[in-house]
Amino acid sequence: MGIKEKIKRLAQDAEKRVIQLRRELHQYPELAFKEERTAQLISKELHRCGVEVHSNYADTTAVVGVIIGDKPGPTRALRADIDALAINEDTGLPFSSKIKGRMHACGHDVHTAILLGVANLLPRLKSDLSGKIVLIFQPAEEGSAGAKVLIDHGLIEEFGIKMIFGHHVWPDLPLGAFGIRSGVLTSRSDRVIIEINGKGAHVAKPNKAIDPIVVASYLILAYQELVSKEISPLDHIAFGFGNIQAGDAYNAIPEKAILKGTVRTFDIKTQDYAERRIREILNGVASTFRAKGKLDYKRLYPSVVNHPLLTLEVTEWAKKILEEKNIIKLSKPLMIAEDFSFYSQKIPSFFGLLGVGGEYDIHNSHFVPDESILIQAVIWSTYLALKSSEVD
Secondary structure (H helix, E strand, O other): OOOOHHHHHHHHHHHHHHHHHHHHHHHHHOOOOOOOHHHHHHHHHHHHHEEEEEEEOOOOOEEEEEEOOEEEEEEEEEEEEOOOOOOOOOOOOOOOOOOOEEOOOOHHHHHHHHHHHHHHHHHHHHHHHHHHHHEEEEEEOOOHHHHHHHHOOOOOHHHHOOEOOOOOOOOOOOOOOOOOOEEEEEEOOEEEEEEOOOEEEEEEOOOHOOHHHHHHHHHHHHHHHHHHHHHHOOOOOOEEEEEEEEEEOEEEEOOOEEEEEEEEOOOHHHHHHHHHHHHHHHHHHHHHHEEEEEEEEEEEOOEEEEHHHHHHHHHHHHHHOOOOHEEEOOOOOOOOOOOHHHOOOOOEEEEEEEOOOOOOOOOOOOOOOOHHHHHHHHHHHHHHHHHHHOOO
């Protein structure tokens, strides 16, 4: 029996367990660095599969599993993120989130279940495995840079990792498709928080006030000019606010307004220009209306950059285990943020997209990935783990 047939047979046996794990994870979503129940489930399952387990890695909720093959070879890593989002779930699934205001709306429960599926298969394929596979169950991808925390602790050096692979469920691709792109895959991601301080008063006495809401309104329009008129359409940028807070009473002009948003770019020149002009425009608009502005600009994640040679290898492996029509080469990078980027800064890496189709996007309270992707991804990831020993 060939290796592909072995993997598929073992995956069929594990399918019910993988689905069960995904549903249990989905019911108990946990936020960044608080994934305690999730980590316990992962550790328990890895022990059940006979995998060497390192729990609470870097004094966090990270769990690292190690599988050593019967033949010599390089050390590779597969990574899954395990945290959830602060979103109320509206899917109506029988296994919906049991925690109010928490949801696996980005598919990290799927990523985790897939990697646990790989942990189920690989120990039974040790005679076909060369070198060492490190399974990284990483906390805090959603805005808290869990990857950087693990890397700074010495993850790569401690386990001798030479290359790393990851993926993300992606509703923009049809079910069963696998998205591949060499080079830059995702954008740089920055967080913007602006505080506008004015002067409160009764709405009926606007002459007594300095209205921060008016300042915020002009500011938002001015920033649209920055995006549309100052930066070339060829130098891609996305800048917008997702949260605005100001006041509590309908008849009172508040003291301050707070705007929270994000900037996404692909190159350092555009990123630097955007940060400088956001600050200059804030100071100019605020002073025009006699208000004061404060900017908190934080650069969060760099771009995920897929190693060109490794991407070529992955593409060839994918052709052998997936239907070629399902392998989609992405023509453009994505305006999303992903802390897998910190791995790609350190060692050769590859990050792909798992097509799940569906009506709703990630980060949506109605997001429901098709569970048939689970077994497909377990088969692919296991094959990838085995084949990656061939990379020089």
